[in-house]
Amino acid sequence: MIDIVHRPRKRLFLVLILISLLLAVISSYGLWVVSLPGLTNISSYLPLLLGTLLAAVILAAVCGVAGILLAILGFRTLGIFQGLAWSAINLLFPIAICLGKLFDVDKERIERSFIEVSNHLIKQKNIKVQPSKLLIMTPHCLQQEACPHKITRDVSNCHHCGQCQIGDLVTLANRYGAHLAVVTGGTLARKVIKSIRPHAVLAIACERDLTSGIQDVFPLPVIGVLNSRPFGPCCNTRVDLKKVEEVIQSFIKST
Numbered sequence: 732m733i734d735i736v737h738r739p740r741k742r743l744f745l746v747l748i749l750i751s752l753l754l755a756v757i758s759s760y761g762l763w764v765v766s767l768p769g770l771t772n773i774s775s776y777l778p779l780l781l782g783t784l785l786a787a788v789i790l791a792a793v794c795g796v797a798g799i800l801l802a803i804l805g806f807r808t809l810g811i812f813q814g815l816a817w818s819a820i821n822l823l824f825p826i827a828i829c830l831g832k833l834f835d836v837d838k839e840r841i842e843r844s845f846i847e848v849s850n851h852l853i854k855q856k857n858i859k860v861q862p863s864k865l866l867i868m869t870p871h872c873l874q875q876e877a878c879p880h881k882i883t884r885d886v887s888n889c890h891h892c893g894q895c896q897i898g899d900l901v902t903l904a905n906r907y908g909a910h911l912a913v914v915t916g917g918t919l920a921r922k923v924i925k926s927i928r929p930h931a932v933l934a935i936a937c938e939r940d941l942t943s944g945i946q947d948v949f950p951l952p953v954i955g956v957l958n959s960r961p962f963g964p965c966c967n968t969r970v971d972l973k974k975v976e977e978v979i980q981s982f983i984k985s986t
């Protein structure tokens with residue numbers, strides 16, 4: 732079965748995030764109104780304190796979402812907006828996923844749209860790093876299922892037999908002087924990042940792993956490239972090597 736991944740649209744994620752923001756504003760106001768009598772009974776200062784706290788969170792989320800929209804529209808935004816944008820995404824993303832469920836929108840479609848937005852925001856920053864500071868991270872499922880070589884310990888154990896794309900990725904990483912790591916999950920991914928201390932990451936994975944990984948390692952810039960799954964999830968997956976090379980070139984400083 733051929734697994735075709737359609738190019739996702741940024742619009743889906745942006746619309747869901749805007750609706751989530753609206754819901755967050757309404758629920759915060761509702762929470763404040765409901766707790767008003769009880770809080771007043773305890774102290775006349777408490778309603779003001781809670782109101783200020785909720786207003787500060789909502790204002791930060793509004794600034795964050797505005798930061799995302801402005802960056803998508805091509806405006807240059809201050810660093811503080813980028814930080815707020817990621818906080819807003821972390822805060823509103825679960826609501827956006829619930830909304831998607833409600834409207835019968837596939838979770839993977841929302842995640843693909845999120846990855847597209849995130850890649851766009853990173854590309855716009857035009858980040859350039861030394862090759863030795865670029866980490867290419869790929870999941871274990873890209874390795875041929877029956878391959879006996881332990882490439883998660885060291886990618887140079889790959890024998891370049893051509894049965895999967897790991898050999899091509901090793902060649903690509905060596906050509907540009909970047910690091911390549913094959914990871915079995917989030918824990919190993921975090922360990923690799925901690926030991927290599929890259930300044931940028933090119934992550935190859937499925938929608939779910941890329942979404943959580945990008946959010947996990949913020950503020951480290953990550954460009955996500957989705958893998959394709961012609962044999963189903965987590966088995967003999969593939970990646971578009973041309974896309975991978977384009978991302979490597981976009982990240983590396985020209986000398």
Ligand code: SF4
Pocket residue numbers: 874875878879880882888889890891892893894895896897898899
């Ligand atoms: S290319 Fe490398 S990792 Fe892939 S099957 Fe061959 S030896 Fe194993």
